[in-house]
Amino acid sequence: MTKLKSVKTPELDTKSRILQAALEAFSQSGFYGTSINSVAEAVNIKKPSLLHHFSSKEKLYGAVLESISTRLLSELEAAMASSEDEKQQMLNVMDSFYRWNKECPNETVLLLREMLDNPQRAATAHNWYLAPWLERLVELIRRGQQNGRFHELEPMAFLYNIIGAQHYFVVSLPTLKQILSASDFKALLKQQRQELKSLIELRLFK
Amino acid sequence: MTKLKSVKTPELDTKSRILQAALEAFSQSGFYGTSINSVAEAVNIKKPSLLHHFSSKEKLYGAVLESISTRLLSELEAAMASSEDEKQQMLNVMDSFYRWNKECPNETVLLLREMLDNPQRAATAHNWYLAPWLERLVELIRRGQQNGRFHELEPMAFLYNIIGAQHYFVVSLPTLKQILSASDFKALLKQQRQELKSLIELRLFK
DNA sequence: TATTCACCCTACCAACCGGTAGGTAGGCAC
DNA sequence: GTGCCTACCTACCGGTTGGTAGGGTGAATA
Known part of the structure; x- marks a missing residue:
């Protein structure tokens, strides 16, 4: 140990x-x-x-999960309230997600672990940590599509790829840090962020 | 247990x-x-x-990792040899990656776990399971860009997002299966695959 | 026939695990 | 003072862990 x-x-x-x-x-x-x-x-x-x-150990673990969950939820609310424009809202929420990933990589990793270790508990209906994010974003995209500002696509499939890409990138940062030089690592951080933004704008925004 | x-x-x-x-x-x-x-x-x-x-337990674990690694590598070689056309090669490799994810979700999950548990070991230079995939694909994209068939973008950043999205999707399937109805789940499987393909074609292919 | 060897077993070990029992020290209310 | 609380301690429990020692068996080898 x-x-x-x-x-x-x-x-x-x-x-x-x-x-x-x-x-x-x-x-x-x-x-x-x-x-x-x-x-x-x-x-x-x-x-x-x-x-x-x-x-008990379980209680401690549960308390940790809960503290993450509440924090994550308040982050989402703040991001959603930031704008009226669908495109800007979308970018803000993704930005908020990115900031959480960056500032609390431990939380990001732990929630992924929870999904691997305990998919049935992780999925208990409304408790799943990504559920509110996905719900709100699906609504947002649907709204944007009705307004003719977003392309027609399946919101859930699109979101899952975008969020998954971001999530995966964060949890593999420790590994990447060991493989790449410091300057390459820093450059990749920037490029990945820009690339993800490009994907959103190219595929979603009209 | x-x-x-x-x-x-x-x-x-x-x-x-x-x-x-x-x-x-x-x-x-x-x-x-x-x-x-x-x-x-x-x-x-x-x-x-x-x-x-x-x-020992460590030896057993190591043997499991190695068997996955060799298998994954041979999968890559087969996919690379399948075509001369850059676009087709790209699609074939992603297809091969997808097939591996689908047929051996256990292996996919285990390699992700290894990255979480032991980032320094997971990263031991050429042992990292994704390294050969990324290397070969980066070369492929560079070649395509020189031929004028691919858009200008940072290959590594692009690839990481695509592969990450796919990887993350696979490991969250057990959770998704518990949240969604059987028909929704099946539909999402198809949509995600199509969506990822769209992202590649839209962002990479000219 | 004698020997070796791969394979599987029972029995056991020290170390560590999560958790409990029971006690001590200090702060606060009356 | 007495009583009660929170916060922390030492000592201990039963159970499980990874790993070892050593014996039995049956098939191949000399």
């Missing part, structure tokens, strides 16, 4: 520090690969003290 | 049956979530007998 680097934000209370360390651990090693002991060590407490705050 | 259904192909020798069961187990539960005992049970032998064929 790799030792986790300790979380150094003493201004947070213990519970938040546990959540933070757990997010990092679960995203790096997965549910089974993470021991609550290692999480406890990362926040400099003993295992029973951690279990005082979260009564 | 979920019990694995036993592999019922008695014509294979034990070693191959172990590999097969291990692939399924690792892809479903990951390295830490899989016990070699459960793999042994799936092929109706005891744990020490499994360890007779693969001397």
